[in-house]
Amino acid sequence: MTSALTATSHDDLVQRVRTGSFGPDPAALRIAVAFTTRQAVRHEGRGTGYRNEVLSLRLAEAVGSCAVEPGHLPDSAVEECAGADVARLLEHPLLPVRVAALDAYLMHVMPHTPDHGATPVPLPAGSSLEKSRARAKAVAALLDLPPGATVLVVGVVNSLLEALRSRGLRYVPCDLKGGATEWGEPVLPDALAAADRCDALLVSGMTLGNGTFEPLRRHALAHGKQLVMFAQTGSAVLPRFLGQGVSAVCAEPYPFFWLDGGPGVVHRYDGSCPGGGR
Incomplete structure (x- = not known):
């Protein structure tokens, strides 16, 4: 059974956020800061390493994030996110932007407590x-x-x-x-x-x-x-x-x-x- 705090699919969750089921209207909330974090890792004693790249969006006290394949996120995406309202970013053509915006919104209204x-x-x-x-x-x-x-x-x-x-x-x-x-x-x-x-x-x-x-x-x-x-x-x-x-x-x-x-x-x-x- 679905409670008021759960969703039946990713699309269902996005739709419920858009309609205010989880809190404030996402069109009234703006992303203040957008940034990427890039790293390369090779732990001591390990024979292999890896790279990470993450897009993060700051909404008030919350930060929402989505990992991307290194080098695949255009620099313009970060500029497009800064100052944009969450509702607009939930319709962005890039899936990582949509995920990071959804994460930022839910971190803002339902923090990890x-x-x-x-x-x-x-x-x-x-x-x-x-x-x-x-x-x-x-x-x-x-x-x-x-x-x-x-x-x-x-x-x-x-x-x-x-x-x-x-x-x-x-x-x-x-x-x-x-x-x-x-x-x-x-x-x-x-x-x-x-x-x-x-x-x-x-x-x-x-x-x-x-x-x-x-x-x-x-x-x-x-x-x-x-x-x-x-x-x-x-x-x-x-x-x-x-x-x-x-x-x-x-x-x-x-x-x-x-x-x-x-x-x-x-x-x-x-x-x-x-x-x-x-």
Whole structure:
């Protein structure tokens, strides 16, 4: 059953935001600051690295974010977002802009607090790898699976795979870019094609920004599988699908763990708290 705080699809959520179901009219709210964050990572002791690029939009005290493929976001997009109202950006031709605007709006009206179903989990200060592993442990703990179960992992993060290995869980790593994991395992580009042979799904919020989230959500809902989201992209968006295919969310709004060596926090939703969708 859908509560007042959940949505049945991404399009349903956008429509409800447009019509004011979650709070103020998005046409009356303007983005003050738009910026991108770019990084390249190669943790000490790891044989592979990766790059990230994230579009972020500042709305009052809130920051909404959406990851993009490095180099694919035109510079003009940032300029178009600054000063624009949220309603206009929800109709922007670029999906990452629409996702970041939706995230900023929902972060503004439903921040990550216990009243909205969030449980804060502190991340200790440390190196980039130490913080990555601490976040991975917080994410993996949301999966309720026995050893030997198989997890579809969409958006390969080696620390997450390491956390699953430590619990005796098997996994099928997937990413649109393909490639290989730190341990030389092939990374499949088509996640949905591999979903049938997996017991649960562990999925990056980046799927919101590339349009692959909805098919995975529908698969989990149709087959009664756990779908745990780890979200820097759309951290305030994904909790709105709890009970509608999404079983739990580890939300990590800007600033992300890889930006600073000091202590941090992620916010876990398991669907059982007030505002969590159950």
